[in-house]
Amino acid sequence: MKDLKENRELLIYRSLNARSVLDEEALICLRQLEKGFQGEKYFEQWLKENGGDGIVLSDLLFEIGGSFVQIDSLFIKHDKTYVFNVKNSEGDYFAEGERWSTPAKKEMKNPLLQLKRSEALLTRLLQDKSIKFPLEPFVVFVNPRFHLYNAPLDQPIIYYPQLNRFAEKLNQKRGKLTGFHDMLAKKLLDSHVEEYPFLKLPGYGFEGLRKGIVCLKCEGFYQLLNRAFFICPVCKNKERAESSILRSIDEYKLLFPEKKITTDSIHTWCGSIKSKKAIRKLLYENYENLGNNRSSYFVPLSNSD
Ligand SMILES: [Zn+2]
Known part of the structure; x- marks a missing residue:
């Protein structure tokens, strides 16, 4: 349950x-x-x-x-x-x-x-x-x-x-x-409350963290395998690009709940992806777009969590 x-x-x-x-x-x-x-x-x-x-x-x-x-x-x-x-x-x-x-x-x-x-x-x-x-x-x-x-x-x-x-x-x-x-x-x-407000966490910031997509199975960073898949050079795990990018957006939200989700920030966060187009498309499909063109950002769809 x-x-x-x-x-x-x-x-x-x-x-x-x-x-x-x-x-x-x-x-x-x-x-x-x-x-x-x-x-x-x-x-x-x-x-x-x-x-x-x-x-x-x-x-x-x-x-x-x-x-x-x-x-x-x-x-x-x-x-x-x-x-x-x-x-x-x-x-x-x-x-x-x-x-x-x-x-x-x-x-x-x-x-x-x-x-x-x-x-x-x-x-x-x-x-x-x-x-x-x-x-x-x-x-x-x-x-x-x-x-x-x-x-x-x-x-x-x-x-x-x-x-x-x-x-x-x-x-x-x-x-x-x-x-x-x-x-x-x-x-x-x-x-039940979801978040304990007094977590003792090590200090960290966006700038100091390595950018890229972390493997689902280990702590390696993915490389591009082809248009649709990433591969981990450490454990050889393959994952679909969409699911790995969505996972990384979740990770970004978890680490930086105060920061806005924008195409640029996620593009930087995911590191290894060359085009912003794929990221913009995923954000439009899975998040709600707010703000005007210049300062547009994304929030979770209101019917999901
Ligand atoms: Zn791996």
């Missing part, structure tokens, strides 16, 4: 990584985002295959009373909603009370505290909407290479080897989903 997609932050980091040289801190951030995304993707698939009847909502962001809360995964079953904080950490960790750290004493944010906060805010959201339906929160460690020494007992944690037993639990009590559950899912989706 709401499938997992790369969020804005990850897409921006990927784009900046292809088009500029990121510093060490930004690279670590990118790796963490990729890893987290892989973990969430794995768990979403796992839930769909093993969770039985239910509605899966992935990667939600709510603003509740001025606080933002990001939820990796919600699973609406007939009798309750499961709230999952999905972790793809690997390696050894030690728990000392509420402090979790690596053997090198590097601290990990305690996911149980994050989970408590998510549960509290979500409870409030449901109350605000006058919905009474129980929540059951869990931290899920989806990486088989994760181990927590001195792990606290009686905590809502599911480790990778316990996933099968958790599936049995999910499938034990059978019950039908009704219109109530659809309404609940719809209300949650309606409350």
